[in-house]
Amino acid sequence: MVRLPILKTLAMAAILPLTACGDAEDDARPKAKPAQMQARIASPGTKVGEAPLSLARVSTKSGEILILEPDGTVTEMDLDTPAGRDAFAVTEADLAALNANLDLDLGGLVAAAAPPEKTAQEKALEEFAARTQPALPVLREDAEIAPGMFIAAKVDALGDANGLVEVTANLQQGVDADIAFSYATCALAGWARENGAAYGRHIRTLQAERNGKLLIGSAFTMSQDKPLGLRVMETEQTLRDCRARGIPVA
Template identity: 65%
Template sequence: MARLARQIWTRGALLLGALAFAACADKTGHGRDGSERPRAKPAEVTALLPGGGADVESLSRAQISTGSGEILILEPDGSVTTMSLDSPEGRDAFMVTQADLEALNANLDLDLSALVAPDMPRRKTAQERALEEFAARTQPALPALRPGIEIKDEDFIAARVDSLNPERGNDLVEVTANLREGVDAEIGFAYATCALAGWADRNGIAFGRHIRTLSATRNGKLLVGSAFTLSGDRPLGLRVMETKETLRECEARGIPAA
C-alpha cells in the first residue's frame, strides 16, 4: 500500500510540475505581469510525497527537474533518492497494476454512489427522441376541413379499390373516388379514405398507410386517386388509416364508406 501511495503521489507531483510550467504564460502568449514575453519555465518544481517506509503518513520533499525529467526525493532520514523517468525504476514507479487498484479501492472503501443523483430522470435515447418528433408530425387519416365547408350526400358519386400489386396480394392498393364538380379536394381525399376503410373492414385489414394522392377534373367531375399500403400492424407514416377508428369518423362526418 505504501508503494502504491507513493506511486500515485509521484504522478501527482509530476502533474503539479506540468501545471506550474503551463501557468507561466496565459493563452495569449503574454506573461501574467503583462510583459510581451512569457515567463521562462522554472528549472525545477517542489512537491511533497508520502515517505517510502512503513509510515505512509510522513511526507518527503521532492524536487522535479523540468529539463532532465529527474526526480530528487529528500527522504525522512536526510538521504536523497534520484530517479530518472527513463530508468527501469522510474517506469516501475509509474506502473500501477489492476491488483494495486483493487487493493487501493478495498483499503479506502470508496463509495461513488453519491456522485449520481438518485432522482435523476432517465435521458431519452436518440431513437426515442426521433420517434417523438415523427409522431408530432403525424396527421389524422381524415383531414380537418376548413370552416364553412358543407358535406352533402350528392357530392359523392362512386369509389372503388384496386390492387396495384396483385401478384403479391392486396398490400398496395389505389382508391379511385368520383365526386361532383366543385367539391373541395380535401373532401375528395376524405371520401377515398373512407372508401378504403369500408373495403379494409370487409377484408379484415387493420391499417393503411397513405402514400400519395392525385386529383384531376374529368368530364366535369372531381377524380381522386389515393394509394395506400395495407398491413395488420400499425405502420410508421405521417398519415395512417386505422380501419375501425376511421369508419367511426366517416360516419360522424356523413362521408360514405362505400
C-alpha cells in the same frame, strides 16, 4: 490509465473556489484566476486505504492537463481531445469508489433521479410522431358536407389484400380537397373491413377535373400491423370517423 475519470470530480472541487467573490467588505476587483490549479487524483477500484494519490495540474487557460505519475514522469493531454474528454467522464461507480477510499461525501454531485438520456433512435421516432397526421384531414370550421358531393368510389387491389391498392373516387366539381381525400379514405376503410385489412399507409394522392367532376386517385399499402407513416388509416377507427362526418364508406 484507469484513474483518469476521477479527475473531473477533483478538478471541479479545486476550481470551485475561483467563483467566490471574496470578502464582502473588500471593494477591490477580484484577483485574476491562477494559470494552473493543482489536485490529487486517486485510482478507483482499489481497496479502502490503498488508493495511491498522484499530483495533477489543470491549466485554466489552455485546457491542458498535466498528471505527475508515481514513477516521476508527466502525462500531458489537451482537454479538447478524446483522451481529455474521457478524463472528465466520471461515473457513479467511480464516485462510489472515490468516496470509499477518501471518505468524501459526494452524494450531491450526481442526481439520484436523473432521467436516462434518450437514444438517437428514440429522438428520431419522437420527431417522426410529431409530424404524423390523422387518417382523415381536419376540415375547416365552415366546411359543409352534403350527400350529393359523393358520386362513386372503388378500390382496386394491385396485389393481395395486404399489398398495394388504389382508390379512385368521383366527386362533384369544386369539392374541397380535404373532403375529397376523406371520401377516398372512407371508401378504403369500407373495403379494408370486408377484406380483413387492419391498416392502410397513405402513399400518394392525385386529383384532376374531368367531365365536370373531381377525380381523386389515392394509393395505399395495406397491412395487419400498424406501419410507420405520416398518415396511417386504422380501419375500425376510420369507419367511426367517417360515419360521424356523414361521409359514405362505399
